[in-house]
Amino acid sequence: MKFDTVIIGGGLAGLTAGLRLQQKGKSVAIVSAGQNALHFSSGTFGVLNEGAEIPENHPYMKLNLEGYLAEVIPFFASAGVVLKGNPLKNSWRITPMGKRQEARFFMEDADPLEGKDTLIGKKALVVSFPGFLDFNTSFLAASLEKSGTAVRIELLALPEMDRLRENPSEMRSVNVARVMDRAWNKVVSEVKLLLKGEDVIVLPQVFGLKDSAIVSAIRESFDQKVLFVGTMPPSVPGMRTQMKLKQSFEAAGGTFLMGDEVLSAEISSERVVSVKTRNLGDHALEADAFILASGSYFSKGLSATTEEVFEPLFGLDVNFSEGRSSWYDADFYSAQPFNNFGVMTDEKFRALKEGKPVLNLYAAGSVLGGADALRLGCGAGVAILSGLAVADAIAPESK
Ligand SMILES: Cc1cc2nc3c(=O)[nH]c(=O)nc-3n(C[C@H](O)[C@H](O)[C@H](O)COP(=O)(O)OP(=O)(O)OC[C@H]3O[C@@H](n4cnc5c(N)ncnc54)[C@H](O)[C@@H]3O)c2cc1C
Incomplete structure (x- = not known):
């Protein structure tokens, strides 16, 4: 089966990118293994809490953040999700x-x-x-x-x-x-x-x-x-939002493979050629571009042993620090360094493997490294903004 883009993960980041690409006239399949963080949502999306700073080398530095923030409310309205709030404050x-x-x-x-x-x-x-x-x-x-x-x-x-x-x-x-x-x-x-x-x-x-x-x-x-x-979760507003985004994605012609999981990927000449899923077996999903939106530890987009933090599907570069004791702060209530670990990308959000970008593999949402520095407690903004930005990186020319 061939699509313009295949997205791994149907949480907020995957659905945002998928809907945006469908709205731009692309054909998109989302493979979604299970529950996502929206099911635990407080009913609000956080962006850059007070005191949050974007690390200098983070891809967000290259984004027109104010422009993207101004798009959030109309974008969700296009999916029937009413959002309120001042985009800049x-x-x-x-x-x-x-x-x-x-x-x-x-x-x-x-x-x-x-x-x-x-x-x-x-x-x-x-x-x-x-x-x-x-x-x-x-x-x-x-x-x-x-x-x-x-x-x-x-x-x-x-x-x-x-x-x-x-x-x-x-x-x-x-x-x-x-x-x-x-x-x-x-x-x-x-x-x-x-x-x-x-x-x-x-x-x-x-x-x-x-x-x-x-x-x-x-x-x-x-x-x-x-x-x-x-x-307590599951969150009613979060589930409603997930449902509306999924329905809009499908109404725009997108394919949502619910309850399926990407198990393996074929990479050749620095490009992902196809991925295979549990339910489709040998029928690989091919695409021009792939988006990894598999979430953080919570959704198994990132995993860890006592020695390393790794991205389990493609073996992408992860920005974890040396020595396990540097991964956490003994003060439970402090910002925890492990929340900042994740997949490294270039400025177009293309994922790095052994220091080089995989040319058609983009990362979005909480699988991204540096996300915690941006969110300081709330990550939905990272998922939305990177989802929109990745879709625009893949299809800059489309409407
Ligand atoms: C419990 C919890 C509560 C939160 N509450 C808030 C909040 O109230 N406000 C806020 O701003 N932020 C909140 N966040 C932050 C959260 O990170 C973001 O809100 C955002 O929803 C993350 O979206 P995501 O799409 O990147 O990842 P996720 O929502 O984690 O979605 C990733 C999806 O990918 C799937 N997946 C993983 N591997 C595969 C595979 N191989 N094949 C197919 N699918 C796969 C997973 O099953 C999952 O469905 C919360 C986070 C957590 C963990």
């Missing part, structure tokens, strides 16, 4: 632990706070459901109280959830979200009865699994500010 969100965290782009259920101190002096009503363990109201409330917000917690018992509650293991965010697709307006009317003068309503991110319009409808139903706060 970070705002704040509330984490499931009740802390403030910087983020750049916000899915509909993660409305940015006007400022870091917006909730100080306010009264908040935190609403959850009896038996729902994926949303820790006590932690959230304690942390908000500590930073100056008065909090009251209410548990809303809806008969629609009785069947789920029969088995506590069913009370997960995604299952609750399925019920909420039908019962969300009941939540609105019940919460209205629970309010006792609060100015902020805090709800778990369990609304609008398929369509974020429900999130906006809930927000518009109240005079009070409504904050949707992340739950």
Whole structure:
């Protein structure tokens, strides 16, 4: 089977690059082994947190970063994903632990706070459901109280959830979200009865699994500010975003090989000729260009022994430091050097093998070396911007 481009990995980086290339009129196949980091998303995409610096030799230095940042919201809108936020400036969100965290782009259920101190002096009503363990109201409330917000917690018992509650293991965010697709307006009317003068309503991110319009409808139903706060994974806004990107990629003519895994690659004359997958066996996938978007350790895009960090599929150059003790900081909460290791590339994001670029193999997303220095805690921006940049490097001439 022959495509213009084959992408290894269907996470945020692979889908961004794939959709962009399809929109440019290329034929693209994405091979996607399994879950990706979007399933764990907070509902926000981080870009260059405060204090982040781009290393001088990093490919990002060559990018028109401001130009790409300005494209993010319209690009996601083309896939039916509504993002908010100022592309050039970070705002704040509330984490499931009740802390403030910087983020750049916000899915509909993660409305940015006007400022870091917006909730100080306010009264908040935190609403959850009896038996729902994926949303820790006590932690959230304690942390908000500590930073100056008065909090009251209410548990809303809806008969629609009785069947789920029969088995506590069913009370997960995604299952609750399925019920909420039908019962969300009941939540609105019940919460209205629970309010006792609060100015902020805090709800778990369990609304609008398929369509974020429900999130906006809930927000518009109240005079009070409504904050949707992340739950334990899987993440409802992350899954919805993944689904929309995949659907748009396929609607544009892309081929998404779900649940398949690239097992081997043939390289000849410094070019990748083809890759073979678990499901297709001897039927190799050929392409003019290949994108490695296989993620970091979490997704097995990078692996490690006690001696080395390596890229398992192509054996590409990885920028790990000598001596295992230099890979981590004993202070658990410090930035960990191993998060900065990854595949090295030239300025066009072409992956290096034994110091030389593989001429038609590009790397995007969290498999890239230096990603941690860029993200300082949040990597989605790296995935989006490198996904767009790699697609433009492969198809600069197309629309
Ligand atoms: C738990 C977690 C939570 C995060 N939350 C946030 C957040 O809230 N905000 C934020 O800004 N950043 C967050 N990040 C950072 C994250 O790195 C980025 O958000 C981004 O989603 C990474 O995308 P990616 O496409 O590079 O990699 P991934 O999302 O890891 O996707 C890589 C995909 O490639 C597949 N794959 C690997 N090898 C193969 C193969 N051989 N063949 C086929 N497929 C293969 C994997 O199965 C996986 O599906 C989080 C990261 C993690 C790990």
